Amino acid sequence: MIIPVRCFSCGKVIGSDYVKFVEESKKIRKDTGHDPTGEEKSRIMDSLGLERYCCRRMILSNADLMDEIISYS
Ligand SMILES: [Zn+2]
Numbered sequence: 001m002i003i004p005v006r007c008f009s010c011g012k013v014i015g016s017d018y019v020k021f022v023e024e025s026k027k028i029r030k031d032t033g034h035d036p037t038g039e040e041k042s043r044i045m046d047s048l049g050l051e052r053y054c055c056r057r058m059i060l061s062n063a064d065l066m067d068e069i070i071s072y073s
Helices: 015-032 038-047 053-060 066-072
Strands: none
Touching (some): 015 038, 015 053, 038 053
């Protein structure tokens, strides 16, 4: 729902990297007209310094549902 501040496995701070990842993904979506491919997502995470696969899965597997849930509160 909300991205955890730290990686569950190694403890690296990833909360701020998720915001940058989403911004870059939106930029790619706007420029190319399609969702970022796996290769493009990988390149974004490399540029953010996310090298460990535990941190990368935190970014990739997060489902941002807050905007959908907040209408029911
Ligand atoms: Zn990690």
